[in-house]
Amino acid sequence: MKKRMLCALLSLSLVLALSVPALAVDRDWESAYRSVINREADTWGSYFQLVDLNLDGTPELIQGGYPGSGLFSILEGVYTFENGGAKALKFGEYDKLSTSGYNLYRNNATGAYRIEGGYMLRAGAGYYTDVTATYSLNNGTLKVTDAYVKDTAGNTVTYYIGGTKVSASKYNSAYNARNSGWTRIGSFGVSELMKGYKKPTSGEIQTFFDQYTGSPALATYSTHKIQVDGKPVSIAAYGINGNNYFKLRDLAALLNGTEAQFQVGWNDAARTITLTTGKAYTAVGGELAKADGLNRFGTATDSPIYIDGALADLTAYNIDGNNYFKLRDLGKALGFNVGWDDATRTVSITTDEPYTE
Numbered sequence: 050m051k052k053r054m055l056c057a058l059l060s061l062s063l064v065l066a067l068s069v070p071a072l073a074v075d076r077d078w079e080s081a082y083r084s085v086i087n088r089e090a091d092t093w094g095s096y097f098q099l100v101d102l103n104l105d106g107t108p109e110l111i112q113g114g115y116p117g118s119g120l121f122s123i124l125e126g127v128y129t130f131e132n133g134g135a136k137a138l139k140f141g142e143y144d145k146l147s148t149s150g151y152n153l154y155r156n157n158a159t160g161a162y163r164i165e166g167g168y169m170l171r172a173g174a175g176y177y178t179d180v181t182a183t184y185s186l187n188n189g190t191l192k193v194t195d196a197y198v199k200d201t202a203g204n205t206v207t208y209y210i211g212g213t214k215v216s217a218s219k220y221n222s223a224y225n226a227r228n229s230g231w232t233r234i235g236s237f238g239v240s241e242l243m244k245g246y247k248k249p250t251s252g253e254i255q256t257f258f259d260q261y262t263g264s265p266a267l268a269t270y271s272t273h274k275i276q277v278d279g280k281p282v283s284i285a286a287y288g289i290n291g292n293n294y295f296k297l298r299d300l301a302a303l304l305n306g307t308e309a310q311f312q313v314g315w316n317d318a319a320r321t322i323t324l325t326t327g328k329a330y331t332a333v334g335g336e337l338a339k340a341d342g343l344n345r346f347g348t349a350t351d352s353p354i355y356i357d358g359a360l361a362d363l364t365a366y367n368i369d370g371n372n373y374f375k376l377r378d379l380g381k382a383l384g385f386n387v388g389w390d391d392a393t394r395t396v397s398i399t400t401d402e403p404y405t406e
Contacts, residue, residue: 078130079258082110085128085135090248096122097257099240100151101264102164103129103186106290108240108261110135113146115245120171122146127191140191147182153234153265153346160343162267163231175203181224197224234346237264265346268294268368274395277303285340286396287373289347293396294366294373297322302336305329309385309400322354322372324361326383345369356382380404 086097094115099108107130113122123145127138147166154163163183170178181197197220198209208220215223242249242257249257268287275282284303287294301313312330314323347366354361361382364375376396380387386402389395 076258077133078107078110078135081130081133081135082128082258083254085110085112085126086242086249086254089126090244092246092248094245094247095242095249096146096244097242098146099257099261101237102151102184102191104162104264104267106263106266108264109138109186111146115243116148120148121168122148124191136189138186138189138191144191145180150236151239152236154228154231155234155344155346157230157232160270160345162344162346175201177201197227234265263349265348266290266366268345268347268366268373270340270342270344272394274393276395276397278307278398278400283339284337286376287345287347287368289366289375292364293376294347294368295376295379296368297365297372297374298330298333298336300374300376300379301330302332304385304398304400307400309383309398311383320352322350322352324354324356324383326357347373377404 082099086095089095089112090097096113096115098111098113100111101108103109110126110128111124112126112128113124116122123143124140127140128135129138130136145168147168149167149169152165154165156162165181165183167179167181170180172178178201179199185192196209196211199220200207200209206217208215208217210220210223240257240261242253244253266289268289271286271288271293273286273293275284275286282303284295284299298313301311304310306329310327310329312325312328314325315321316323345368347368350365350367350372352372354363354365363378363382366373376398377387379385380398381404384403386399386404388397388399390397
């Protein structure tokens with residue numbers, strides 16, 4: 050039982066330190082990950098997951114052994130897409146995949162994030178271990194950082210926190226308190242490919258890829274300075290995948306009265322966003338409100354966007370119920386220039402200059 054317990058402690062499920070932002074918008078990783086699956090899958094059975102554990106917009110490919118009667122899957126490989134290929138990451142010898150999905154949490158006070166997963170280790174009728182874990186991915190290494198273990202042997206249940214045996218009351222109190230001050234953002238996109246005693250076919254691999262739906266984007270609160278026509282302004286912005294995103298109505302209010310002014314409309318029946326260039330913006334309230342400086346999550350905006358009646362191809366995210374657009378996309382579409390001064394960390398908007406790359 051001690052041995053079984055040690056194995057369970059060493060093999061938690063997954064969370065990753067969330068440092069970079071975004072949501073998958075391209076599928077460049079498919080070819081690289083297909084090569085890994087074709088190379089690593091064997092006739093003893095394989096288990097693969099696609100999950101964006103660091104929320105950088107591209108999923109990691111996680112490989113584990115085929116779950117047998119024990120219901121768990123030991124990690125055999127973790128890959129990230131980098132420089133056009135699949136890069137192998139390091140991980141613990143006894144780590145396991147999360148077979149109960151992945152949940153995303155945000156700390157209400159600090160904006161920190163964690164991903165939590167879990168699995169069950171079954172050793173026979175009435176003998177099993179439930180594990181809840183969080184993981185971090187730093188410097189190319191997947192590392193377990195926390196664990197709650199509930200070990201059941203017939204009528205006896207033993208509880209562990211971080212490898213230390215505790216009472217049932219202490220375990221339950223700590224387990225419930227772990228989410229105090231945190232908001233569960235929800236479960237997020239995971240695609241699974243499980244194949245017993247056969248290698249997956251090309252079609253099955255493609256279905257595995259097609260079923261991946263992406264994850265929320267980590268929107269990092271921007272501390273960059275902002276200038277409009279040379280004057281400093283105060284406006285909340287978020288960094289997603291290295292680009293600045295602004296609340297659409299904030300930007301419309303900020304540019305009102307300039308050559309780049311535009312009106313914002315919403316067609317509720319058609320669920321479309323409309324922008325009209327050269328027209329004064331009508332405020333609806335809440336524009337340019339002071340932000341709390343904390344990170345947020347965004348989901349890709351699926352509402353069609355029309356500029357002067359024409360469908361526009363703009364990258365946008367919904368953050369806390371508001372649409373945020375990539376500043377350079379808006380500059381190009383609406384006709385104002387966007388600049389960046391690396392020395393002063395300043396984003397500049399010039400309303401009487403055309404957009405330049």
